Amino acid sequence: MIIAKAIATFFATLVIVKVYDEFRHGRENIIMLFFWLATWSTVLTLAFLPGITFWLRENIFGPDTGLGTIFGIGLIFLLFISYRLYIKADRAERKINKIVTELALKDLDKD
């Protein structure tokens, strides 16, 4: 469990420092700062107090639910988020590429 705590601390520190730095330089808004702080605080809490996972199973998912099922649901959720991010990034890239081409073609009219 020490490995889990170390990994969680490492990544949480990395993200929080980065997000705070982005916020300080005005590149990130306060809502996103609190969102990432809350998310990584949850990760740290679960890493340092693993008993919460058992409490969640007992009280929310039901005692018959295996831990594997809970992690499986989490994985599906993460994969869905990854897919949505991919689609959004791809659309943004296509739009940027279109604008880049249109701006370049305007140079033809200048001559």
Next chain:
Amino acid sequence: MKLAIIIPAYNEGKVINQVIHSLPKSLERISKIDIVVVNDGSTDHTAEEAKQAGAKVLNHPINSGVGIAKKTLLKAGQKLNADVVVTMDADGQHSPDDLPNLIKPIIDNEADIVAGSRLINPNGMPIFRHRLNQLMNLLLKLLSKIDITDSQSGYRAYNQSALKKLQLKTSGFEIDTEILIAAKRANLRMTEVPIKTIYTDYSKSKGQSITTSITTFIRLITKLITG
């Protein structure tokens, strides 16, 4: 007939002037030659050098990659309304001496796209690049039934009909192959002519790296499978 020679360039300030100056000022059966450089967000003096050499320069505000630069140049060819549009690399690996042979099938209305092939006579081509090209050609033949000796060549000629019908989606180095696939789908007439390749230390250093080649290969497989 009007000819437009369009060159995509990224940080080619060292050689672009020389490449433009090496291009012919007149050609048989061609009444006007336009030289256009698509400057793909270079951070060096590519745009200034190209302008100084007499080319029209189209500037990408950011570096978007060779695929987008080629899309821009194909659209520029359409906008210039040239009868023949030739694309060539900016690193000096393509010989201007091959231009008459490259554009002849278009002028004679025997083809819509003419691809210059380095592999009909591959002398001097680095062995890794040669084998990779052969692998790409084989893949293209197996999956799209396009029989061509050099699917990766950037030295090509197009007529207006080809420029209007090509529908392209990719944005990386695989665009040269995608053009062939799109041409086949649009029932365009394609042919190949042999070209010489000038391999210098500079042009070799500007070519695709092994990593880029592998990425291109994977993207190409994805493209061929997904359509």
